[in-house]
Amino acid sequence: MRVSLELKDLAKYPFLKESQQFIGASADTLDRFLSSASGRIAVRHAMERIRISLRMVERDRDEDRIPSDSIDVKLSISGYVLARIIISCAADRALMERLVRYEAQxxxxxxxxxxxxxxxxxxxxxxxxxxxPSLSVVQYVEIVAGLHEERWRLVNRDVGEGRVSVSPAEMNELLRExxxxxxxxxxxxxxPEKVCSILKPQVEEIRAAYQKTILEQxxxxxxxxxxxxxxALAKALTGGTNxxxxxxxxxxxxxxxxGMGAAQIIELYCRAPDFDLSKTQYQVEHISGRSGTEYTAPSCAAMRTYGLCVHSDSICEKVNHPLNYYRAKKRREGKKEPTSPSD
Ligand code: SF4
Known part of the structure; x- marks a missing residue:
């Protein structure tokens, strides 16, 4: 299908092949570009993108001024590319997950x-x-793998002749996904190692910013x-119950x-009777985002379904998510107040 893309479309959808062709990026020239004036501006754009992605809040459209002149469009697309390069140098799946979530949104x-x-x-x-109006089962399953609402589960879908029916509104959601x-x-x-070492200050800044975001929350x-x-779960585990x-x-x-680190979580699991280091390490890293999907703890409704909602108290009556309970209790106890609920 032929579609005429305007310059600003390239900035809106920097992942399109047309956008990449427009800036003509190449790894050979990257270190030279980084030391140029344009390169420094593009790095600033990249850092801004990453910082927004770390805020983990719904994106405000006003944050994005869509450029329409050739130089600004180039810088914007370069910012997209460099953000991905910086995050790759940081080699942290959670950061990658946050960035792609932002870019998709x-x-x-x-x-x-x-x-x-x-x-x-x-x-x-x-x-x-x-x-x-439908997707093949294979493609559907692949796309919804990171969506945890019940309505996406295959058993709750209308499936026929190897295809899953999808409404236009759902198709929009699947497009973002x-x-x-x-x-x-x-x-x-x-x-290349050389590029990562040029970008080391940015990588360190982003790692620190991420840590701070988690702690502030x-x-x-x-x-x-x-x-x-x-x-109850932690007690059962540390008490040696499977x-x-x-x-x-x-x-x-x-x-x-x-915000607990993988090492601390694994330490907790050490006390389980069937503790297996490599298996636990794999599971913890998988849930923490190494697999490509960073999981959120189940809501109270899901916890009830699994039979995990026990000993509920007066705070439970006011919350619908264990993370909200945690925030509320910390507030009540006068601990550090969370800044922005993410669920
Ligand atoms: S936070 Fe309270 S209501 Fe929610 S699952 Fe846990 S115990 Fe149940």
């Missing part, structure tokens, strides 16, 4: 206002045919503020979400 919010032809073109560039999946699949980029880890369900997979998932995701 950013592109998607522009797509919502596009004429159908352009939207179909961008969707097809990430391998999704949004003109169809597909952009995220495709962008994530390309990471980490293979970045939840403050330091206060075990006494854990909700009763999580306390807990089922759903319980391990809930506990690990919760601890990861409040």
């Amino acid at each position: 950013r592109a998607f919010s522009f797509l919502l206002d596009e004429e159908d032809k352009k939207k179909v073109y961008v969707a097809s560039s990430v391998g999704l045919d949004i003109g169809e 597909q952009i995220r999946v495709i962008l994530f699949r390309q990471l980490p980029l293979r970045v 939840f403050g330091t880890v206060e075990e006494e503020c854990f909700p009763p369900c999580i306390q 807990i089922p997979h759903s319980g391990r998932f809930a506990l690990t995701a919760f601890l990861h979400n409040i």
Whole structure:
């Protein structure tokens, strides 16, 4: 399908091949570019993109002034590319996940206002045919792998002749998810050592900013503020009781979400009777985002379904998520106040 893309479209959808061709990026010239005046501006653009992605909040469209002149469009696309390079140098899946989530949301919010032809073109560039009322089971399963709402589960879908029916509104949601999946699949980029060492100050700044974001959201880890369900799981584990997979998932995701490092979480699991270091390491890293999807702890409704909601108290009556319980209890106890709820 032929679609005429304007210059500003290249900035809106920097992952398109046309956008990449427009800046003509190449690894050979990257270190030279980084030391040029344009390179320094592009690095600033890249850092801004990453900082926004770390805020983990819904993107405000006003944050993006879409450039329309050739030089600014080039800098904007270069910023997109450099953000991916910086994150690849940082080699942290959680950072990659945050960046692609932001990029997918950013592109998607522009797509919502596009004429159908352009939207179909961008969707097809990430391998999704949004003109169809259904997707093949294989593609559907691949796209929804990171979506945890019940409605996406195959058992809750209308499936026939190897295809899953999808409404136009759902197709939009799947388009955003597909952009995220495709962008994530390309990471980490293979970045020459030399380039990573030039970008070392930026990588360190981003690592520190991420750590700060987590700490600002939840403050330091206060075990006494854990909700009763999580306390019960931790107690069962440290007491040497085997807990089922759903319980391990809930506990690990919760601890990861409040900022506990993988090493600390694994330490907790050491006390389980069936402790297996490599298996635990794999599971913890998987849930913490190494697999490409950073999981969020289950909501109270899901915890009830799994039979994990126990000893609920008066704070439980006011919350719908164990993470919100944790924030509320910390507030009540006068601990560090969280800044922006993410769930
Ligand atoms: S209501 Fe929610 S926070 Fe409270 S125990 Fe149940 S699952 Fe945990």
